[in-house]
Amino acid sequence: IEDQESGCPQVKGVILRELTSKPSSWRCQANFETWLNENKVVGILGVDTRALVRHLREFGATNGVITNEDSSSPFELLKALQKKPLMEGQNLVNGVTTINPYNWSSTCPVGFDQRLKSHQGPPYRVVAIDFGIKRAILQRLVSHGCDVTVVPANTQLQTILSFKPEGVFLSNGPGDPSSVESGISLAKDLIHQTSLPLFGICLGHQILGLAIGGRTFKLSYGHRGLNHPCGINGRVEITSQNHGFALDPNSLPEGTVDITHQNLNDRTVAGFAMSGRPIFGVQYHPEASPGPHDADHHFARFVTLMAERR
Numbered sequence: 244i245e246d247q248e249s250g251c252p253q254v255k256g257v258i259l260r261e262l263t264s265k266p267s268s269w270r271c272q273a274n275f276e277t278w279l280n281e282n283k284v285v286g287i288l289g290v291d292t293r294a295l296v297r298h299l300r301e302f303g304a305t306n307g308v309i310t311n312e313d314s315s316s317p318f319e320l321l322k323a324l325q326k327k328p329l330m331e332g333q334n335l336v337n338g339v340t341t342i343n344p345y346n347w348s349s350t351c352p353v354g355f356d357q358r359l360k361s362h363q364g365p366p367y368r369v370v371a372i373d374f375g376i377k378r379a380i381l382q383r384l385v386s387h388g389c390d391v392t393v394v395p396a397n398t399q400l401q402t403i404l405s406f407k408p409e410g411v412f413l414s415n416g417p418g419d420p421s422s423v424e425s426g427i428s429l430a431k432d433l434i435h436q437t438s439l440p441l442f443g444i445c446l447g448h449q450i451l452g453l454a455i456g457g458r459t460f461k462l463s464y465g466h467r468g469l470n471h472p473c474g475i476n477g478r479v480e481i482t483s484q485n486h487g488f489a490l491d492p493n494s495l496p497e498g499t500v501d502i503t504h505q506n507l508n509d510r511t512v513a514g515f516a517m518s519g520r521p522i523f524g525v526q527y528h529p530e531a532s533p534g535p536h537d538a539d540h541h542f543a544r545f546v547t548l549m550a551e552r553r
Contacts, residue, residue, distance in 0.1 A: 246270075248377040248532070253339055253417070256309045257286035258295065285309050303463040304330070304487060330487060331461055335418030336426065336446075339375040340396040347371075347381040347391040366390035367549045370408040372398065374416030374426060374446050379532030384412065387542045397425040400432040410440040410549045413447025415528065420449035420459050420488055430454035440521035440548035442541070445486055448524030452515065458494035462487055466506065466526075469534040473504045473513040473527060480504070482513070482527035483534025489526065490515070521548040 257279060266274055279286050287309050299305070308324045348366070369389045371381065374396050384391050392406050396416075403411065411433055413426070421427075423446070431454045433441055443451040449459050465487035473482045490512040492502060504514030504525065516523035529538035 248379060249339070249375075252282045252284055253375070254284060256307075257284060258290050258292060258309070259286060259288045260290060260292045262288055285311060299464045304465060331419055332422055333418045334422035334424075336374045336396045336416050336423050339417060340373045341393055342395065344392055344394045344398075347393055348385060367546060367553070368392075368407060368409045369412055369549075370394055370403050370406050370410075371412040371414055372396060372403075372426065372429065372447070374414045374423065374450070376414035376416070377528070377530065377532065379530040380412075380414065380444065380528075383530045383539065383542050384545075387546045389546065396423065398429065400429060400436065403429070403433070404437070408439060409553060410442065410545060412545070413441065413443035413450055413524070415445035415447060417446070419461070420446055420453060423450060426450045427453045434517075434520075434522065438521075438552070440545060440552060441523075442545040442548075443524035444528060444530075445526060448514070448526050449488060449490055451522065451524045452490040452495065452500075452512075455500060455517065456494070456496045457500075458491045459488045460491055462489055462511070466508075466511075469531075471513075471527065472507040473525075473538075474507065475503060475505055479507065480527075480537040481535045482529075482538050483531045484527045486526060521552065 262275060264274065273281075306324055306327050306329065308320050310320060367389045369384060369391045371384070371391050371393045373393050376393065381391055381393070391412070392408075394403065413430065416423075427450055430441075430450050433439060434454055441451060443449075453459060466484040469483045471482045471484045472479050474480055492512050495502070495512075495515065499518055501516050501518055502512055502514070503516050503523070505511065506513045506526070511526075513527060514523070514525040523544070525538065525541055527538060528534065529541040531538065
């Protein structure tokens with residue numbers, strides 16, 4: 244329970260090569276198969292996952308189907324699959340964002356992550372726009388001295404300002420960023436009508452880039468894993484990543500945006516900052532849950548911007 248990143252699983256299916264019947268974690272409360280059944284998540288076992296990964300790397304990400312219906316023939320499944328839309332153009336945020344605002348403060352449980360920080364003085368008031376936010380991000384913001392109000396993705400600017408924030412955070416989330424029109428519109432309002440520090444992670448980073456005037460494109464097979472090197476000018480962070488779209492560096496307005504980090508595997512944009520403005524984003528997950536802690540300093544960077552404004 245302490246490790247769950249949202250109120251319920253967002254994944255629709257799980258593909259495994261093999262499954263252990265004896266979990267090794269001392270905090271385990273149930274095995275993985277039981278957890279899948281309880282949450283009604285379909286899974287498939289005995290797949291050569293390395294061969295599947297090689298196929299995806301060669302031919303690109305594609306839709307797939309898993310079923311436990313014995314009456315469905317492969318032809319029927321393929322026909323049903325062909326009717327499903329591709330990821331491009333899909334706004335999946337509306338299916339995962341919170342319905343109502345809620346507060347996440349130092350009174351909330353911080354889970355197993357003990358990288359706590361001490362903060363003198365009143366906490367920084369942060370509004371987090373929920374495009375599919377991970378709880379570990381909320382925990383890291385609190386650990387760095389923030390009191391966080393989480394709001395739905397379609398929240399209007401005036402509602403954001405009614406919370407009197409000292410900074411606004413744009414969260415990670417699923418789907419095609421260019422289709423999250425309400426989020427892009429809100430980011431534009433925040434950029435052009437306020438002087439608030441803005442910090443975006445993953446989808447939030449892409450939405451900030453789109454609001455500034457950039458474009459996004461779909462990667463052939465995405466960036467997934469805990470060991471992606473990112474940096475620039477000799478400074479490198481090993482990062483945790485899970486995304487299928489990226490910002491086009493040539494679309495970012497010259498003189499307005501500085502690219503601060505690149506993914507050193509393919510030179511895609513991994514981080515940017517607006518020149519002369521307290522606005523920045525990173526494509527990866529600095530909360531690193533799971534993953535390395537190299538990039539945790541970005542939360543401190545956000546807090547520093549709020550402290551300077553305060």
